[in-house]
Amino acid sequence: MKCYQHFDEREEMIIKYLPYVKYIASRLVAGKPPGLEYEDLISFGIIGLIDAIERFDPTKGLKFETYATLRIRGAIIDELRKISWIPKSAFSKLNYLNQLKNELETKLNREPTEEELSNYSGMSTEEIRNIESYINYISIISLDEVLFKSDEEDVKFKSIIKDSTSPQPDVIIEDNEKQNMLKKAIDMLSEKDKIILNLYYFEKLTLKEIGKILNISESRVSQLHSRAIVRLRENLKKLNYL
Template sequence: MGNVLLEERTEEELWELYKKTRDPKIREAFIKQYAPLVKYVAGKIAVGMPHTVEFDDLVGFGVFGLLDAIDKYDPAKNVKFKTYAVTRIRGAIFDELRSIDWVPRSVRQKTKELEETISTLEAQLGRTATDQEIAQALGMDEEEYLKTVMKISGTSLLSLNDIWFSGDENDRMSIGDSIEAPASLNPEVIVEKDEIRRIIVEAINELPEKEKKVLILYYYEDLTLKEIGQVLDVTESRVSQLHTKAIVRLRAKLTNIRKGIV
């Protein structure tokens, strides 16, 4: 099929045609059109990552997600391709990061210790724990606790994308997917997924105001950490700290909830 004919069609028509024909020229056109989306997603993930994680590597991992999204996208499900592709691109990047095991063991252990402490503490208190209470439970002063939070900031995005619900490959849902617009859903699992999403939203609403605001601005409004700092009039490192605290606290809350529903 000639390029002129491709250019004359709407994107909706191209998707329908690609679904029927699997024309490599249409696939190539989609790859070219959405390549900037891979860089955009990789750029957001790169924020807060250690310097050992190269941006170009993240882009390379993300390309696999884009290719996967193009091959599996179903326009009949009434989900915009961009929304679907972002989830697949991000998933591919995090899957690859997990496989190369880039997080130092000491950082992983500290993250787990922090989540378990908050989980136990908030279950006992029946409310959101303060920084001071968490620090005390960890046997630290508040300053040391906040330094620990900064040390694990690079893992917070990864932990947010851990699988929360898992059916077959197309029904997987992470905490991150739940904060954002829903991915395409199969009818038989939509009720269960909506319930899980509701639980996650409730858990987010229980976060301290500033932490909740950072999550909303980052995941709903799609701002960078630097832009959020400008909105909240705080430094980028402070936003990173708030983001990490929010994710660790959210995962701790969901651990307590999940024990009751899974």
């Protein structure tokens, strides 16, 4: 195992890969709880980077950049999870609110305002905001974790979407099943949801960049992103996959 124990060498590695930390933090910043700043996420990420530098083993056949990315992202999300504990009922509440939104959207033929949703649901705007306060937290969780509850650190959304080869037949079958089900579930989404997922996961744009393209706020993009994930889960349930 190669360890960067010399202080100067480790310092050089941190400086070299700091842009990785900043990029990953920028993609997770929408999920930060109140009281935390972008700089806090960078601090969490640097801890992950240092861990990657200390633990990287080049004999495993993994590029350092790939390994560091996993450790940085994992360190930030671990800290956010500690701070932003979310009740078990959060998904059911979001699903229920999402169902009401869909019904009202169909009736109005457009996305309802908060006031319209409040009148339709019988909930106060404060109740709705409390439920939606979970959305940003959910948006920091990778799509594969939300959909498949994977325990493997290096499973990625794109690896599920596109074909991958493996010497293990059971893994190939499982991946193909995930791929087919996910494609079907995505096809059931609205165009707006598809666009959000495509820009975020395939074009690798930040929420801020997506907001500029769609001419909406960064927080609104975060809500749409999380709503798309929730709807994807609902579609997978309809397909009897979850």
